[in-house]
Amino acid sequence: MTAVPTRAQAGAFNLRQLWTSLPDALRKLSPRELWRNPVMFIVEVGAALTTVLAVARPSTFTWWIAVWLWLTVLFATLAEAVAEGRGKAQAATLRKTRTTTLANRVLDYDERTDAGAESARVESVASAELMLNDIVVVSAGELIPGDGDIVWGIASVDESAITGESAPVVRESGGDRSAVTGGTRVLSDRIVVKITSKPGETFVDRMIALVEGAARQKTPNEIALNILLASLTIVFVVVVLALGPTAGFAHAAPTVTVLVALLVCLIPTTIGALLSAIGIAGMDRLVQHNVLAMSGRAVEAAGDVNTLLLDKTGTITYGNRQAAEFRAVPGVAASELVEAAARASIADPTPEGQSVVALAAELTASGEGFDTVAERPTQPSENVVPFTAQTRMSGVDFADGRQLRKGAPSAIRAWVVERTAIPADIERVFDDQVAEISRLGGTPLGVATVDATGCARLLGTIYLKDVVKTGLKERFADLRRMGIRTVMVTGDNPVTASVIANEAGVDDVLAEATPEDKLALIRREQEGGHLVAMTGDGTNDAPALAQADVGVAMNTGTSAAKEAGNMVDLDSDPTKLIDIVTIGKQLLITRGALTTFSIANDVAKYFAIIPAMFVTAFPGMQALNVMRLHSPDSAILSAVIFNALVIVALIPLALRGVRYRPSTVSTLLGRNLLVFGLGGIIAPFIGIKLIDLVISLIPGF
Template identity: 80%
Template sequence: MTAITSPTPDTAQAPHRTPGGAFNPRQLWSSLPEALRKLDPREMWHNPVMFIVEVGAALTTVLAIAEPFLHGATGSTITFTWWITIWLWLTTLFATLAEAVAEGRGKAQAATLRKTRTTTLANRVVGYDEAADASAQAARTESVASADLRLNDVVVVTAGELIPGDGDIVRGIASVDESAITGESAPVVRESGGDRSAVTGGTRVLSDRIVVKITSKPGETFVDRMIALVEGAARQKTPNEIALNILLASLTIIFVVVVLALGPTAGFAHAAPTVTVLVALLVCLIPTTIGALLSAIGIAGMDRLVQHNVLAMSGRAVEAAGDVNTLLLDKTGTITYGNRQAAEFRALRGIVSARLIETAATASLADPTPEGQSVVALAATLNGDGQNAPARYEVPTGAVVVPFTAQTRMSGLDLPDGTLLRKGAPNAVKAWVEESTPLPAEVAAELDAHVSEIGQAGGTPLAVAIRDVTGGAHLLGVIYLKDVVKTGLAERFADMRRMGIRTVMVTGDNPLTAAAIAREAGVDDFLAEATPEDKLALIKREQEGGKLIAMTGDGTNDAPALAQSDVGVAMNTGTSAAKEAGNMVDLDSDPTKLIDIVTIGKQLLITRGALTTFSIANDVAKYFAIIPAMFVGVFPGLQALNIMRLHSPDSAILSAVIFNAIIIVILIPLALRGVRYRPSTAASLLTRNLLIYGIGGIIAPFIGIKLIDLLVSLIPGF
């Protein structure tokens, strides 16, 4: 008896994560020079809230310097004015520091990417002719620097050489090391004429030879764009971010007017506050916390995608991912593993299962396809009665391999003793059997029944037959191949449903097969026999209903749909057309990452909402600290609001200003990491925000300001 050697199953590898750097105190120190540079008013005016704080800090600085010469004319002690001044400048610095830390993580990644941009020599083909023989082309090359390559130049790259620029393979197939770009150590196969033809400059060819047509201009390569993106240079504010900035600016203007009117109004009650106190009041009234962290939140959202090896071409794309209503997912490679796998052996009546399993496995030993290997793997875990009992097989010496061809639609082995084994399309195998032995009607009917049942379940049937040395042929049974749905996807799609996101599977399969896979995967809908036009039409219909659409793709035929989608995620292994059409590129080429991208987008929006809630709630508590301290001497009734029982008016105001500054630093890690996201409805998210960040935003200042006041009261003069 021949023996089957069970192939080693593929080990699932965790997706590579481009190092983004977790937050740590060292980042504060390394980002300090950039934070100081951002104090330039020409930079600060883009953030109206913090610009007002900086103006206030500059004003109190002037007052503090002038105080000794004015002999108390400012109404505040020099100690109080200097303390307020110092903490106002620190508040401004902490805001720029938050943005600098967020940008610094991207710049560290960009520095790593720059190492891949080396000037190499390229073998440029002289007078390239697509119709000519590839070998003849290689003989007519000239050596040029990669920087001198132009759009549509054609180069020849052989094993061991770096690919000199972005392009598409027009001839050949090769194994390529892309670790410099993706971080993955495992090489990948790139070949001409398909959706895996795109190559990136700076990656290395490990085997064979390829002919590459350059598709990018100097300075506009994929790596150049990656560097610009991760540095944040191309980051534009998103619509929601702009709207929030307008809201913050409006609140700031309102409170500026209120504070300016407060001085004269309080003067009638002989309680006019000093300029320093008014500035402190203004800074504590306006939403400085979210104003300081808003830019960092947006940058960190893109950075979290980079850590997942996804490049977003703009912050708008990240934000759109958070608002997606419909996910379009390709079936093959996204919902299923991409290769059909043997799931069951079905012996015909009168055939022992063990004989079918042995014959099918032996016929598949030399089959290099994933389907063939899965037949061997399944057989290796089953014995004749279906119990787990791994057996070992090996190809007999002298056996002749019969490869699969489009004409025969079968493959198998011819054994040395003259026995012939075949597996393949049922009609082809049935015809092969009938070449030597008439097939009884009942056997043909049983075969047809199995084929029909497997087809209706969305699977693919393979018939198995044997012809012995006497020339007699026998049909043994059917192998059930199925598209295996990836583990855990049904649960993730259920999470999407709870978030109000509709999932649609897009496939070229027939409706029967598509329905079976969709049912098993748990998607909400499917589009079968989909053409590029069908995908585009579906996206437009959804968008006309006011929905935001996300989809993945890797081929040129996906480019129109990727361009039309609100979030178009192109695979790095895909064609240049696909990568140009999408607004995100997945360096790992993992289509299921679309679900992670939506989660990160949701996390960005939730983080911004949570910190906005905290910032506004934060201000409520500061009112209780400053207002009573300012006017309790004139209006004793305000003592009822002084529930913190702070030491003195000056210590209360300074404590509020100090808390206002240090809370920014405390929240920087949260802004960078993001609020933890749990799939739930908008109503439950709002409730959670109000309970945690609303109530928390009110309670934290009461505790923080009181503790700071206890320390401030120890300073002479307070």
Template identity: 70%
Template sequence: MTTTTPTTAPPFKPGESHSKRAKSAFSLEQVVAAVPGAFGKLDPRRMWRNPVMFIVEVGAVLTTVLAVAEPFLGGPQSSGGSAVPGSFTGAIAAWLWLTVLFANLAESVAEGRGKAQADSLRKTRTSTMARRLRNHNGSADPAAERADTVAVSSADLAPGDVVVVTAGELIPGDGDILWGIASVDESAITGESAPVVRESGGDRSAVTGGTRVLSDRIVVRITAKPGETFVDRMIGLVEGASRQKTPNEIALNILLASLSIVFVIVTLTLNPIASYAASTVSLPILIALLVCLIPTTIGALLSSVGIAGMDRLVQRNVLAMSGRAVEAAGDVTTLLLDKTGTITYGNRRATEFVALGGVDPRDLVRAAALSSLADPTAEGKSIVALAESDGVRVGASAPGDVVPFTAQTRMSGLDQPDGTSIRKGAASAVAAWIDGDGQDAFTMPADLAQQVERISASGGTPLVVAVKGPSGEGSVLGLVHLKDIVKEGLKERFAEMRAMGIRTVMVTGDNPLTAKSIAAEAGVDDYLAEATPEDKLAFIRREQEGGNLVAMTGDGTNDAPALAQADVGVAMNTGTSAAKEAGNMVDLDSDPSKLIDIVRIGKQLLITRGALTTFSIANDLAKYFAIIPAMFMGVFPGLAALNIMGLHSPASAVLSAIIFNAIVIVFLVPLALRGVRYRPMSASRILNRNLLVYGLGGVVAPFIGIKLIDLAVALIPGF
């Protein structure tokens, strides 16, 4: 089989920090690259989707026509009893066009960041030759199946086809492993250089087209059609091609459109009102007033805020299938977290050796370490490490025959050359082993039973260590305390969740006693013990019926129903295809604890949108004080009292307001892309903070900005 090797430029460089990427959220290179897109968005067929900016564009067109026609119509007319300079209309037109371009530039920059990531992903879609099996019989012998394969292009593979992939080859399409285990290089997708293990029959059976097998051989059943693979979906998502407006965004657009219509009507009535005072208001000033009245700032940045929210997830290697999912994450009130791998490290670790009365503790430690030298599990390695920390070293290998752990015996151990046997395992299994032929029934010592109960009650797992001498007599030396270790810092993070008003629930298959102990140690609010897929689904439905929005993570086929039911379902990239199809987000790093970060990003999106909306509406107040007095001071001198900024002239006041209205968009673009910093606090405190910072700031900033611009405009002859 021949393959074409793509250039795998990862969307994120391995080792690159998220903070580093965040700092480059608005670079000069990105702005330059986005300029053509900003001009392309001037097409009215695209602009009408943003009603606020469409009105600004219509105003720009009208003022441009007037600026061109004025030399032939005898120059600009006075307005409100005040004369305006000849360059006034042209200046208004120019700044209205800049206002529209700045708005388009904000959206184009946000989209451009996704397009750059999509370009690198496209390089992983190079066509690959695949070996398709005609009749897969599950054989483990490559030679037996080689004669029954046919070479086809990956573009010709269909769902259900079965292919063989060996070391050094690219996986030709998305699928599930039917047979085998292999290490796979997924750096082209995740940006992580370390290979991952994929195997059949578990929750790590899904593979992605374009990734490379580094070792061994696997048989894969294709699950996606060409053009509909996971990479194709990623490209569409990061480009924004599949981004639909969210319910909140649609509602805000309707509000902005309604406000715009109201202010259009208000503006149209000004000239009839002015006519009663034997005055007129020129069309350029009416257009300028309208543009300053309508909420242009949030109208210009609304789309880029939504795109940037999804992009912040992509920066953390999380793909949201829709903007709705990101918003829902911001409104989540219940967080379901799997215990293993999320709250705990997932591998139990030895934390204590407990010797029985009359037993030398060093004998227990040595026996436990010897029986664990050949144990490849994390538990076995932790026993050896704990023994070494206690000063007992047993060498690199154990003399004798290793007895591996099996589900039937529930024990592992070592048979030494001198006839001594060591076993460690469940208490009942070790008791049965000591009992042997059953002629002399073994009675568990009282202190052993007490220790087993104590460890179990604390949420740990007791492993009993026993020995048999050459003559067959057996005795218990003591226990090893295995414990699920709760990840550092989680208690503090759950406290943050609580401050946000989010209830955390640990989901586990453990018994209620163990679940209660770990939940208390981790600091979660509640737990669901001995949970089956049906239990998870029922729990989510109960929460939703109570008015809560629920988020959860999962990686297995048995998690698919709950992932589909949850408002935010985060599937692990290492999980099954069913899980990834059911969820509305995919975590490329397969880190279940990232769900907490997803919630924070969702809240940051909502807060950013709210902050910019508050600022936009508040800064209109200063514009009214600039333009309204300027329009009628010539007819009603008393209105000069409203000119509290002391602006130079009516013409300079109007032009200064329009200039500020345009450039404030540029200053707010980095904030829209980066997002308002989120701090865990109640909704009422967040609202008060927004009103104080962005409400008050939205009032003060325009007064300062318009005054400074007016000072500069006043230097222009005629103004």
């Protein structure tokens, strides 16, 4: 895929982003903005109180504490502003596609006519004036004025402004590829489009709102974590407020500045500062993969999915059956069959027909076919016989009377029988080949020839099979290790479906599936406590997409499918569902990892502040001063500075996400505790000690 140059690149992070996001970060310092984040709101209140104390009773220590508390709040808003800024860069690209254009609105459209709008009256209006169900005509070179479905015609459309894909796509009426998006350009032909969106509610409008974060709602898990953080904050507020009077009985009452510093270092400021950025970055990573999530809930649900419904055609297989083997009947040389099959496929433009030519060339190169297959089958002939649905054959007729045919076995047998009786042993082998290929889940094709004397012969069969995409078996194995069950859904018969399922390595298969069967399967899985994800592009997929916890609609699909799903894949690549699940899990792992780090981080800060607060009144507390910090004031200030700097240090990780490796839940938990739990304890000891060494060089400390 060729990406639009102006798109923000995934994982990009640099100091320039911090600088450009600074104005937004300063704006977010407003209490009206910050109160939604209880942890950082408490820090801001503490910073304001400390600033008042520094003005009323100036001291170097109080001013240092005030400055670093304000920086702590600023770094938190900066993390969120940087995450939102990446979305705004995406929105800037999308906004260019929303340029107001003139639309040719049809006044008296007649659906009964073939061309629909050929002779109808047309008026030019601004695209913003188009209403739901309006009919417009779009010709080559014109922009499609709004989201809609093609009701007549076929055209090549440039969707690069939306998808980043430079290659044009074909859109046509009457199928699952009839949906078009406002702002894309028709490159050829002429189409009639029925508008399916209201003004201001187009697909591009929704994309802009979502990637900018304007429509982003907190997910249930995020809300629950916010409640937990708020509860911990309230507990520590009560503890700190009670600490002053309690310590006063021992004549060791700390100052208000020290109590504020203690509170800020005890509450989970690290995860409180980064929580919003993690959620925004999760949706942004999907946008970088050209997937639009309609809500943060959908991204989060993707991380919890444990059942994947995957369509066979186009997802597990390449979508077009390809030639895999030539099988000659007795008395026919393999080279003769290969040559005849390849030459007979010249006039067959289908992917299957072209795959026959490709396999013949491959066998020739390996010495298994005949000498000049790479050249001879591609030589033009004036006597080609094109493939048609009526004859179900294609081939070539030579000037000397020879003929070659390739096609459906029954059609080939009938073609031979019209000219010559088929020997019983040859017919039996031919029938056995056809039956075996069918039993393996493949599609058999027959090959026959007529010589210059008019004598017809069966030459053999071609084995066409669904080709499983490379690497899928390994990816399914990874999903299995993650505890995710894969189900292949197909309309094929059970025998064919079973063969493909075994080759692909999926866990289960639903054969001869109807839309009702898909919906019933999803409901059964959900009743069993599973979260289900699936892809679809047709109107008949809409009920299942709506029922699934994660429904990924293809951008090439119908408007009904896109409305039913909670994600839209702009590239229309069904296999991307696996990537979506990975991104969802990465979001949850990142949130869990940084929460673990934040709580473990607080443990180490206790050893910096608590001994420093009471060591004068209780000399025995010196035993807890394991870091041997310079002085009580430098210890407290070092902890506050570290508390602020660690937020900036973790912004890139929050945006990029913790690297995800497919493994079991217990393994992930163990790695999480080892890396981020243990790391969260060790890092502050090192960081606070280094900061203390620097502060000890400042006069007055």
